[in-house]
Amino acid sequence: MDNYRDDMIDDRPVKTAILRGLRCRCPNCGKGRMLDGYLKVRDTCPECGETYSHHRADDGPAYLTILVVGHILAPAILWVFIAYRPSPMTMIAMFGAGTLALSLLLLPMFKGMIVAIQWSRRMHGFGAGEIVHD
Template sequence: MTSTAQAAPMEILDDDRPMRPAMLRGWRRRCPACGSGPMLQGYLKVRDHCPVCDEALHHHRADDGPAYLTIVVVGKLLTPLIFWVFTAFRPEPLVMAVAFSIAAVALSLYLLPRLKGMLVAIQWSRRMHGFGPSAD
């Protein structure tokens, strides 16, 4: 009986911050709370507070997570593509190296801020690292 009484408040807390909308807002690099304020200041710097709803965002601990996720996603997308292009078309090695290097850099630069926004939004949604009720 005590375990259900203790679990109920956490379920209530989880319902008011659904993860999917927060992740979509983070992907768009918007505040996970209101969805309209910009989360990032510059390319990767997370703002201390949302300029629209004043939600504190300085608690995040994304650290190296976005970089690791970017490497994994870019590798998973480009590896089969490189194999397919090589076996189907047999391009010159230098042409293939240049083309896929440019593709890897462009895809990485596109994904990195979006994945960082998603990780910060997940932390906000799950009330991790100071985003909880005891946050300032």
């Protein structure tokens, strides 16, 4: 049973699923939009009919967004402060807007990525009822 995953042909490659998820597209066909609106995941893909109702993204996308935005903007804040010494209000305005814009951009992308990874690895009911051959 140790070689269970190694012997299988991966019909749901993680890399492809992640790239499609980051574009908020269906991890199965790559054509249909995964999200209905800003963050609501559709029940099914409008193109291929793949069911997304099993997903459990929960707080994962928010945590990833905070992690990435913090790692991008913290060094930028330090560099701008040391190099230019802007006023505190200038710093708040610049980096507040940057934080908001980057967070709003990344959050749906990370949500799509998390759902696509779950689909690819058949987590939380994705692929339930399928026969997996050795």
